[in-house]
Amino acid sequence: MQTLLQQIINGLSLGSVYALIAVGYSLVYSILLFSNFAHGGFLVIGGYICYFILRTAGANIWVAGLAAMLGAGISAILTERIAYKPIRERTNITLYLLIASMGMSIVIENIFVILAGGRFRALPPVIPTKPVNVLGVATTSMFDILSLVTAVVFLGCLQLFLTRTKWGLAIRAAAYDLRVAGLMGVNVNRLVSIVFFVAGVLAAVGGIFLSARYTLYPQLGLITIKAFIAAVIGGLGSLPGAVVGSLILGLAEMLTAGFISSQMRDLVVFLLLIVTLLIRPSGLFGKEVKEKV
Structure with a gap:
């Protein structure tokens, strides 16, 4: 029972x-109907900004984290403006955007290989990792508790932004039809930039926690493949689905590691993806959509 509760807490932390x-x-898929595989690059950008500020400027985690979120958000906007906007304005074929995102992912990764080197780096111990007793029956890490709480706070803020603000309403409208939203007076280019900024900020937060949990290196963005799988399981374009799919994936990984073998974690992840695609290709919360023309 103790091991089960501990693995559930760890799974919820990783899933968050x-x-x-x-x-x-x-978010990006709901607006532009393509999977932005450069998303992992924003995670790496956030992680490296946080690392270098902590190492060189001696700032606390709050300042470094804020700088990382701003840096990743701005990088996401620049990526969209440089690589995706010219394609969006010339064609409606989303396959070209998908190919461009793969190219940008490789570009970002190699920029950090050149500038920062390929070696592994450990973030300074700014996030507490001391053990915490849960309900007197299990022990987990303060790091897992903080990552879970932080994710809940940011996802809650995102929900408030989408439901209580003008631009949140515009994003929800564009998720139904971007062209019609533009015809109704929405500044489409600004809306897309806002979506990419929000996605970059969230990726940076995830990058900081993943860098602290594991280590920081230019290829860390590859771990977003699992987040992409979680989005597919939940249903691409569905924000609640992305959250539920991520929690399912995190729990599956940790329960597998705790009760079967840590070497089986990735196998279980990709088996879940295959089963989802075979039984419900649109995901748990996804809807069948056609490409916008």
């Missing part, structure tokens, strides 16, 4: 970090 990243995937 996946959720921050998966929601970014789903």
Whole structure:
């Protein structure tokens, strides 16, 4: 019982970090109907900004985290303006955007290989990791509790932004039909920039926690493949689906590691993806959509 509760808490913690990243995937997909595989690059950008500020400027985690979120958000906007906007304005074929996102992912990764080197780096111990007793029956890490709480706070703020603000209403309208939203007076380019900024900010938060949980290196963005799988399981374009899919994935990984073998974690993740695609290709909360023309 103690091991089960501990693995559930660890799974929820890991799943909540996946959720921050998966929601970014789903936000972009809901508007432009393509999977932005450069999303992992924003995670890496956030992680490296946080690392270098903590190491060189001696700032606290709050300042470094804020700088990381701003840096990743602005990088996401620049990526969209440089690589995606010219394609959007010339064609409605989303396959070209998908190919461009793969190229941008490789570009971002290699920029950090050149500038920062390929070695692994550990974030300074700014996030508490001391053990915490839960209900007197299990022990977990303060890090897991903080990552879970942080993810809940950011996802809650995103929900408030989408439901209580003018631009949130515009994003929800554009998720139904971007062209009609533009005809109704929405500044489409600004809306897309806002979506990419929000996705970049969430990726940076996930990047900080993943860098602290594991280590920081230029290829860390590859871990977003699991967040993408979570978004597919939940239903691409569905924000609640991205969260639920991420929690399912995090729990599956930790329960597998705790009761079967840590070497089976990735196998279980991809088996879940295959089963989802075979039984319900649109995901748990997804809807069948046709490409916008």
